[in-house]
Amino acid sequence: MAVIALYYVLKALSKFFCLLPEKAAYIIGDAIGSFTWLLVPQKRKKMALNNARHGLNITDAEALTIVKKSWTRFGPMIVEVMRFPIMCNNMNKYIHIVGRENLDAAVKLGRGGVIAAAHSDNWELLGGVLAQNGYKLVGVAQEQSNRGADRFINEYRAMIGMYVMYKYDVRSMFKMIADGWLIGLIMDQDAAEDGIVMPFLGRDASCAHGAATIARRNNAPIIPIFITKGPGRTHNIIIDKAVFVGKTRDKHGDIRKATAILTKKIEEHIKKYPSEWFWLHDRWKSVERHRATKTYT
Secondary structure, eight states: OHHHHHHHHHHHHHHHHHHSOHHHHHHHHHHHHHHHHTTSOHHHHHHHHHHHHHHHTOOHHHHHHHHHHHHHTHHHHHHHHHTHHHHTTOGGGTEEEEOHHHHHHHHTTSSOEEEEEOSBSOTHHHHHHHHHTTOOEEEEEOOOSSHHHHHHHHHHHHHTTOEEEETTOHHHHHHHHHTTOEEEEEOOSOOGGGSEEEEETTEEEEEOOHHHHHHHHHTOOEEEEEEEEOSTTOEEEEEOOOBOOOOSSOHHHHHHHHHHHHHHHHHHHHHHSGGGBOTTSOTTHHHHHHGGGTOOO
16 A cells, blocks of 8 residues: 555655746755755765765865765756656757767667666656657666556656666567667666676776677667756756677677776766766775675676
8 A cells, every 4th residue: 555655645746846837846856955965874975975085086075065966956856757747748848969960870770779878967857858859769777666656757757758678678678679779778886796897986896788788789889878967957968979899709808898988988977077976876885895705707
């Protein structure tokens, strides 16, 4: 019952934010972000500050400013998700796409593709905007532990045009990319034992290689795409040139090289827009905990 109840609570909140004038909705969103920052455990704040300080080579004061903005932006982000029933009617009103020619060139190859994205700004908008601009896109999602929340967010992703599948459905990913779909992967989190260890913001981290693995098997391009904050309540989608995975006898080496290129692009984006990335995620934890066990490759 609690699971079902949460779904309907979220739906009610969505209706509330849709009824409000846009300005009032975002005032509440900003307040939510500021208030919840006070509730973040000090241990996690300390970890995030350490990550930002070392990753960006900045002072404690600068790190605090960046980490706080990194968290408080979730207030307006939540409001935007809640307002999807309004935004879905004209997503381009809120989004400006830069570098669309790079995505078009990759699609014209006729081999599908992999979109490599990051948890930057409001990544929930990214797939919907591309879908509404005519691109066949599959968003690969992490299944939420609460079924009510999972039902809500996937329903709203579908509302703005996304086709959603869970990340464990690898067989379907291969099939859909072979059919010309773009597979959207967010690849900036700690990949634990499944990842490839390589430098990321000054320290070794376990990096997800799914994009390179899928692309290599299907001879498909990987298109790095990021979303950033624009003027007012708008956003910019930045589309980079495609990355191609080599196909030599050294499969592991091919995948590693492509993953290193993508990781570097994510790193460069974070350095350019540091307050838009999620610093409170412990990106380096698995390598730091398990390096001595030689778990990683």
